[in-house]
Amino acid sequence: MSRLLGKTAVITGAADGIGYAIAKAMAAEGAHVVMGDIADDKGTAAAAGLRAAGLRAEFHHCDVAEASDIGGLIAAAAASSGRLDILVNNAAIAIGGMPIYEMMDDEWHHLIAVNLTSVFRGCKAALPIMIRQKAGSIINIASVQAHIGLDGWTAYAGAKGAVIAMTRQMAVEFGPHNVRVNSISPGTINTPMNEELAARLGPGLMQSWVGMHPIGRIGEPAEVAEAAVYLASDLAGFTTGIDLKVDGGLTALPRFIPHQA
Ligand SMILES: NC(=O)c1ccc[n+]([C@@H]2O[C@H](COP(=O)([O-])OP(=O)(O)OC[C@H]3O[C@@H](n4cnc5c(N)ncnc54)[C@H](O)[C@@H]3O)[C@@H](O)[C@H]2O)c1
Numbered sequence: 001m002s003r004l005l006g007k008t009a010v011i012t013g014a015a016d017g018i019g020y021a022i023a024k025a026m027a028a029e030g031a032h033v034v035m036g037d038i039a040d041d042k043g044t045a046a047a048a049g050l051r052a053a054g055l056r057a058e059f060h061h062c063d064v065a066e067a068s069d070i071g072g073l074i075a076a077a078a079a080s081s082g083r084l085d086i087l088v089n090n091a092a093i094a095i096g097g098m099p100i101y102e103m104m105d106d107e108w109h110h111l112i113a114v115n116l117t118s119v120f121r122g123c124k125a126a127l128p129i130m131i132r133q134k135a136g137s138i139i140n141i142a143s144v145q146a147h148i149g150l151d152g153w154t155a156y157a158g159a160k161g162a163v164i165a166m167t168r169q170m171a172v173e174f175g176p177h178n179v180r181v182n183s184i185s186p187g188t189i190n191t192p193m194n195e196e197l198a199a200r201l202g203p204g205l206m207q208s209w210v211g212m213h214p215i216g217r218i219g220e221p222a223e224v225a226e227a228a229v230y231l232a233s234d235l236a237g238f239t240t241g242i243d244l245k246v247d248g249g250l251t252a253l254p255r256f257i258p259h260q261a
């Protein structure tokens with residue numbers, strides 16, 4: 001398929017999980033994907049694998065908490081292909097599972113740097129190029145945590161809520177330049193982030209997650225990637241400022257949980 005033919009896409013946190021699935025899906029749709037991550041070996045291998053499949057992919061080291069890294073990643077993409085059509089601010093970390101009063105200041109600052117300041121910096125680097133081109137699509141990966149409450153995740157939810165608010169603001173501000181800005185809020189997705197959480201927070205967590213989704217299962221990275229491909233494509237040319245929930249119905253309805261006597 002060729003929904004993104006001729007487009008250049010930068011994706012952060014693209015060595016694994018949802019970011020890798022987005023890179024793979026966008027490359028399969030004809031995009032030249034420029035992948036950034038701190039996991040250099042994994043990212044290098046992932047990009048090589050896509051190239052071996054005949055797709056256009058390159059990997060660069062990028063710690064989104066470092067201003068020069070994210071700026072460098074976007075500059076590298078613009079230099080190698082002469083344009084930048086798509087930016088996916090995907091990289092994030094999950095620090096939580098504790099009451100907010102137990103969170104250390106350095107954990108807070110690290111989470112905000114990786115999950116929120118990175119979005120500011122990515123957009124800051126990409127927007128001037130997209131405005132010059134009079135075209136662009138920015139996709140920020142948010143979370144259902146921005147929409148619902150869950151014990152122990154105040155800081156993560158705060159960062160994701162801010163990502164959605166920034167998305168809306170930028171959609172309004174840069175719409176006149178034909179730059180679209182949307183977010184995606186995934187439900188629980190089958191990625192290394194959740195494998196690590198399930199291992200740390202105990203058995204049974206996965207079953208609880210499944211029970212939160214009316215669709216009866218957790219999601220796959222490819223299902224989030226498909227939403228990102230749509231938002232990046234010209235088919236979504238009239239869609240900006242939205243938060244697209246890919247969450248198996250999790251946020252649709254508070255679930256009735258029968259009382260066990
Ligand atoms: N998995 C879920 O259930 C879920 C749900 C809602 C939202 N999300 C969001 O989706 C996005 C991807 O999550 P995931 O589950 O694929 O995560 P993951 O941990 O499985 O993968 C994240 C990738 O980002 C990279 N990364 C981590 N810190 C980085 C940094 N400082 N700079 C650059 N890269 C970095 C990791 O090396 C890894 O390759 C995140 O924004 C996350 O908050 C995930």
